Amino acid sequence: MFIFEYFAPLLKQVILLGTGALTTLRIFFLTLLFSLPLGLLIALARMAPQKWLSAPVKLFILIMRGTPLILQLIFFYFAPSAILPEGLRFTLPRFSAAVLAFSLNYAAYFAEIYRGGIESIPQGQYEAAAVLGFTKSQTFFRIILPQVIKRILPPVSNEVITLVKDSALITVLGISELFRVARNEANRLFSTSPLFIAGLFYLFMNWIVTKLFDAAEKKLSYYR
Template identity: 60%
Template sequence: MKYFNNPDRLVSLLWQLWQGLGVTMSLFGFTLLFSLPLGLALALLRMSRHKALRLPVQLFILVMRGTPLILQVFTVYFVLPMIFGAAFERLTAVVIAFVMNYAAYFAEIYRGGVQAVPVGQREAAHVLGFARSQAFMRIILPQVIKRIVLPVSNEVITLVKDTALVTAVGMVELYRVARNAASTVGSLEPLFIAGAVYLLINAVVSFLFNRVNRYFSYYQG
């Protein structure tokens, strides 16, 4: 035991982890902030009647879901500067890569949610004189939201853990702090302490999603 019998060192590690947590949570927050709406836009385009809108988005989703996220991070951070000359800040680069990747997953979740609403409702809305967009916003979307809560929660929990991938471009986030500490003291203890922090974050995320899910379950007792 290199930490639990050495309170000063443990406090120092926790302080370092706390700073790493700041980077982890910024990546997490920015990714959700941009990918949730971008995913919706992609889903709408993916369902478009026009091939010119639908096919590029279909290809985008295929590439984003079909290649490793770590490779996408590398591409944004190392390849784009070669083409455009200027390098992104590390955080900017990884946020761009994560937003594109997660938006692709969210788009398909949204699409699934929309398709789960029976066609009859759209027909009924049409008969009642709703415009397509009106029917979507007022009738379809509210039902979609309650249906996607659980699949979205899966992605959000995965995102918390995926943030550790950015060590590949030298970001010092929670996992990297622990890895560096492990190298110094010659033991894996810091990694398990970091693991407990991830678990704690996801416990909070799960709790919040359960609350949201219950809020939307008004037809089920």
């Protein structure tokens, strides 16, 4: 009975935080869904020999990496209705604005990781592929990209783990996610324990992320 009385409020808290964690997971998965492919496109554009293509992309990467993500969140939410002319003004729903800001921001980081990976593949492989009669796109998707993915897994896992924790920034748009729920609970109970429980949630999520990347690395290390 005593144990029940002690654990019942704790269980309630864990459930409440769990609902907050769902929002965290939604922003996490949606961001990865959009930013991983977008990052590759940005990387290719960044490496394009045409200046009209690579220069604006360079500027984009500079802005997205060079300004705080929290500011970008505020920008995508408030700016469309503040700086556009009357009639064209609109406001994205809070959550969509958050997904947009996260996706663009993470795509910029992923793009540089992809670029590092792609540029690490020796030129000789392209020449060999050309000799063997591969087309340009075949060379890229069948020969280059699989090796790139293998090489960039560790830096990508860094970003993905950071993303789990960065998701807490969306509270700046009034969205209630794991950390916000924990803070509210902490305020209500006048105790810091919900914050530490939230910490365990983040740790658990990143433990899973780490395990998945470990498994992926093992699976891809077929030549070792």
